Amino acid sequence: MKYLLIFLLVLAIFVISVTLGAQNDQVVSFNYLLAQGEYRVSTLLATLFAAGFVLGWLICGLFWLRVRVALARAERRVKRLEQQLVPEQAPEPSVPAARE
Template sequence: MKGIISLILILVLLALAFAVGSQNEAVIAVNYLIAQSDMRVSTLIAISIAVGVVIGLLLMIVSWLALRVQLMTARAKIRKLTKEV
């Protein structure tokens, strides 16, 4: 239930961000480390949000995998200790 509420909240925030971004039609110059580009504010907001979501998902997956490995090693230790008794 908590996961569903969190997902709905995230989707509402993303929809709000895209709605705000779509109202900004101004063109701005964006300076990268090696290049420069002219793009609309709404496009820049959408790209920034997408990159943030991808980075967040990757960090979450790495954390989940680390916890999964810890769980597997703990279960193996428990099995080993129960066989010794």
């Protein structure tokens, strides 16, 4: 349910940006580090929004991956410490009772 709401929010933002971008056919000059380009406002808006969205997901994914690796290490360490604390008990050999 949570993911559905997030998806709907992103979809609504995308639809609003496309709607606003369709009304803005003005050409603007965009200066970036290496060059300069003439772009329509709608194209520039959509491209920068998508780039920011992808960059945000990559950064969040890296943090999530780092946390998962730390959790896996901690679980392995806990398991190892539990094995040291309580060594496995070998089953006692059963001695058959002597019948007389």
